[in-house]
Amino acid sequence: MANITSNTEAQRLTFWERIYLPEIAKGLGLTLKQMFKPKFTRQYPEERWIPEGSYRGRPVLVQEEDGERCVACGLCSRVCPALAIEVRAAETEKEKERYPEKFEINMLRCIYCGFCEEVCPEEAIVMSKDYELVFGSQEEAIFGKEKLLVPVAQLQERLEFLRQWR
Amino acid sequence: MSTTDLIIVLVQAGILVNLMLVAAAYMVLAERKVAAWIQNRIGPNRVGPWGLFQSFADVIKLYLKEDVVPAAADYKFHLLAPIIAIGVSVTVFAVIPFTPPVDIGGTLYTLTMTPNMNIGVLAVLAMTSVGVYGVALAGWSSNNKYSLMGGLRSSAQMISYELSMGLAIVGVVLIAGTLNLVDFITWQSENMWLIFLQPFGFILFLITALAETNRAPFDLPEAEPELVGGYHTEYSGMKFGLLYLAEYANILASSCIMAALYLGGWDAIPFLDDAAILGFPATSIPMVIIGHVAFLTKAFALVFVFIWIRWSLPRFRYDQLMNLGWKILLPLALANVILTGLGVYFFN
Numbered sequence: 001m002a003n004i005t006s007n008t009e010a011q012r013l014t015f016w017e018r019i020y021l022p023e024i025a026k027g028l029g030l031t032l033k034q035m036f037k038p039k040f041t042r043q044y045p046e047e048r049w050i051p052e053g054s055y056r057g058r059p060v061l062v063q064e065e066d067g068e069r070c071v072a073c074g075l076c077s078r079v080c081p082a083l084a085i086e087v088r089a090a091e092t093e094k095e096k097e098r099y100p101e102k103f104e105i106n107m108l109r110c111i112y113c114g115f116c117e118e119v120c121p122e123e124a125i126v127m128s129k130d131y132e133l134v135f136g137s138q139e140e141a142i143f144g145k146e147k148l149l150v151p152v153a154q155l156q157e158r159l160e161f162l163r164q165w166r
Numbered sequence: 167m168s169t170t171d172l173i174i175v176l177v178q179a180g181i182l183v184n185l186m187l188v189a190a191a192y193m194v195l196a197e198r199k200v201a202a203w204i205q206n207r208i209g210p211n212r213v214g215p216w217g218l219f220q221s222f223a224d225v226i227k228l229y230l231k232e233d234v235v236p237a238a239a240d241y242k243f244h245l246l247a248p249i250i251a252i253g254v255s256v257t258v259f260a261v262i263p264f265t266p267p268v269d270i271g272g273t274l275y276t277l278t279m280t281p282n283m284n285i286g287v288l289a290v291l292a293m294t295s296v297g298v299y300g301v302a303l304a305g306w307s308s309n310n311k312y313s314l315m316g317g318l319r320s321s322a323q324m325i326s327y328e329l330s331m332g333l334a335i336v337g338v339v340l341i342a343g344t345l346n347l348v349d350f351i352t353w354q355s356e357n358m359w360l361i362f363l364q365p366f367g368f369i370l371f372l373i374t375a376l377a378e379t380n381r382a383p384f385d386l387p388e389a390e391p392e393l394v395g396g397y398h399t400e401y402s403g404m405k406f407g408l409l410y411l412a413e414y415a416n417i418l419a420s421s422c423i424m425a426a427l428y429l430g431g432w433d434a435i436p437f438l439d440d441a442a443i444l445g446f447p448a449t450s451i452p453m454v455i456i457g458h459v460a461f462l463t464k465a466f467a468l469v470f471v472f473i474w475i476r477w478s479l480p481r482f483r484y485d486q487l488m489n490l491g492w493k494i495l496l497p498l499a500l501a502n503v504i505l506t507g508l509g510v511y512f513f514n
Contacts, residue, residue, distance in 0.1 A: 021369070024479065031478040035203040043208075 053161035056114045056127040059105060062159075063149040069124035072100040076116035076125050084109035085116060103148060107133055108141045118166070126158050179260075179279040186259050190414040191221040197414075197473050204477045228407035236309060236400050243307035248401070248408035251300030255415035258293045261286040262422045263348050266432045266457040269449035276348065277458070286347035287339060290423055291332055294378055297416065298324045301380070301387060301397050304409060308400035316396030319484065320387035323377055326491035327384075331374035333499035337367040337506040338427050347423075351431030358437050359430035367502050368428045370495060372471075375420040377491070380413065382476035386484055421468035422461075429464045432457030 016022050042049060051057065062069045072089035090101035116125050128150060135141040152159075195210065195217060202209030210217035235244055260279040267274035276282070283289065298321050305317015338360045339345060342353045354360055361368045377384040388396030398409045425431060434456055435443060446453045482490070 027478050028474060031204045031474065034206060035200070037206055039203075039208050040206050041202075041208040 051129045051131065053157040054165075055129055055131075056112050058107070058128050058130040058133060058143075059110065059112075059114075059116055059125055059148075060128045060130070060150040060155070061103060061145070061148045062124050062126060062155055063151050068099065068145075068149060069122050070100050070103065071122055071124070072098045072103075073121065075119045075121070079115045079119045081113060081115065082109040082111045084111075100145070103145050105143050105148060106141060107135070107143055108138065117162070123159065123162065126155055126162065128155065128158065174275070175279065175281065178277060182259060182264070182277070182279055183256055186256065186415060186418065187411060188221075190411050190418055191225060193414040193418060193469060193473075194224065194410070195221050196469070197476075200470065200473045201477050204474075225407065228404050231403040233403040233405060234400075238309040239400060240307040240309065243303050244400075245405070247300050247304035247307060248405045248412070249300075250303065251297065251412035252408045252415070254293050254297040254300060255412045255419055258290055258416070258419040259422070261289045261347055262419070262426060263351065263431070264422075264458055264461055265454045266351075267348070267449055268451060268454040269447075274449065282346065282348055284344075284346045284349075287335055287345045287350075287427075290419075291328070291335065294331075294416075295324075295328060297378075300409075300412065304401065305387075305397035308397070310400050312393045312395075313397050313399045316387045316393045316399070320380060320397060323380070323384065323386060323487060323491070326488060327374045327377035327495070330370060330491065330495040330499040331378060333496070333503050334367045334370040334374060335427065336503050337364050340503070340506050340510050347426050347431075351426055351433065354430040355433035355439075359428065359433065361428040361430075362436070364428065364502075364506070366498075367506070368424070370499055370502065371424060371428065373495065375424065376472065376475065377487075379416040379420055379472075381417065381472055383479040383482050384487060385476075385481060386487060417469060417472050418465065421465045421472065424468050425461060425464035429468075431464075432461045434460040 072087055074087045074089065077085040077087045084106045086102065086104045086106075087100050088102040089098045091097075092099050112127070114127050117127050120126075198220075199209040199217070210220045213219040213223045235241055261283050263276045263278040265277040267276045280286075301320040301324075302317040305313040305315070305320070308314070338350070341360060341363055342350050344350060344353065350360075376382075380387050387393075388398070393399070398406055401409055430436060444453070444456065446456075
């Protein structure tokens with residue numbers, strides 16, 4: 001390798017920059033200024049963050065007055081890249097209509113990609129704002145219908161977001 | 167020395183050692199708070215008001231932790247290293263006079279472990295050199311490559327920077343003409359603070375003190391990204407706590423020594439006679455309290471500077487560290503000694 005004679009550190013820096021101390025003083029001044037700026041910390045358990053409608057939290061099933069919207073077509077289960085959703089269909093009394101007898105999402109597998117929501121023809125499964133998911137065991141992490149069904153009133157913001165942007 | 171004097175000194179020593187360790191524990195909290203502020207965060211605020219009991223919670227946690235020793239480690243030396251580390255940093259405190267002499271019944275007392283020790287500065291230099299043993303031994307006895315690297319780096323670094331530190335001190339010793347820290351501070355309160363005569367020496371001492379206490383930007387012995395935790399990687403429980411505490415105690419000791427050597431120690435107002443201005447006799451109790459507060463203010467201001475520097479500057483590379491120590495700081499320290507010597511020769 002040839003000796004480098006141009007653009008060396010000695011050429012790039014002025015004398016005052018090369019003795020470092022004034023530059024260090026500048027840096028210290030900067031950090032001192034930062035100390036008195038407003039803080040960004042959110043005091044979490046007391047002060048919670050409320051996400052926007054665009055937020056993809058825990059997937060939930062939409063519940064109307066007369067039961068769930070889901071018709072158990074199984075598309076969500078089919079599209080799920082993490083194989084987290086299991087649906088078992090059953091017939092209703094009405095002609096050519098089905099409902100999910102069993103609908104389970106394994107929250108340990110779910111990756112919150114939102115494909116289930118995107119593929120759903122009935123707008124029956126949507127992503128909620130719920131981001132505080134804690135389980136004590138693996139069994140607890142499998143959410144059945146009783147945990148998944150959420151009244152439609154609570155999901156309005158997400159449904160509007162989907163209609164506007166999807 | 168009579169028995170009463172001995173008891174007084176022992177009681178003082180007991181109080182001072184405990185206060186110092188508590189102060190070192192609180193410096194961990196201070197470090198976290200300042201780090202948080204610099205990064206626009208709040209910092210610990212859950213344990214007690216304003217996070218004030220965080221230090222105690224940390225210490226209790228460390229006591230309750232399991233003491234894990236690696237199977238291949240040399241158990242005896244593994245145990246000895248933190249003891250040396252903390253012992254040395256406590257010994258450095260022995261020579262620091264925290265208050266001006268106070269007149270109680272015709273005898274002068276000072277809040278210190280070794281009253282009027284006339285080799286104070288030498289003792290400080292000696293003990294900081296011994297401090298290397300704790301770190302080097304911790305690294306070596308862990309039988310872990312990262313720890314060993316940390317220990318080796320620390321030894322090399324401390325030996326290199328000790329020279330410049332000693333030479334920086336020679337400057338002030340030449341001017342004040344004493345090694346006794348009490349005389350040092352008395353000289354400064356009678357004349358002027360030595361930082362005004364030796365500003366260059368002060369900067370040299372500050373830089374070398376950063377290197378001696380293994381603080382950022384010279385914290386290579388424990389450079390987290392390269393060496394995991396450096397010499398204390400294989401320590402857990404209170405042994406780790408002692409190494410950690412020793413580190414902070416060293417910072418406090420360096421700050422106290424800088425306050426005593428350069429910033430006039432317990433002298434509250436530079437250039438002027440404090441006792442005359444405040445209207446108290448020089449060895450009365452109010453003067454002692456003012457002096458003590460002044461000393462601690464200076465010491466903790468310097469501790470803040472240490473923390474502030476840590477959270478502002480990136481770490482040096484190892485070759486940069488050695489170049490700075492041997493090629494820049496040592497010649498500058500020698501030049502400082504020569505110039506100071508000439509100055510003292512011509513002005514006296």
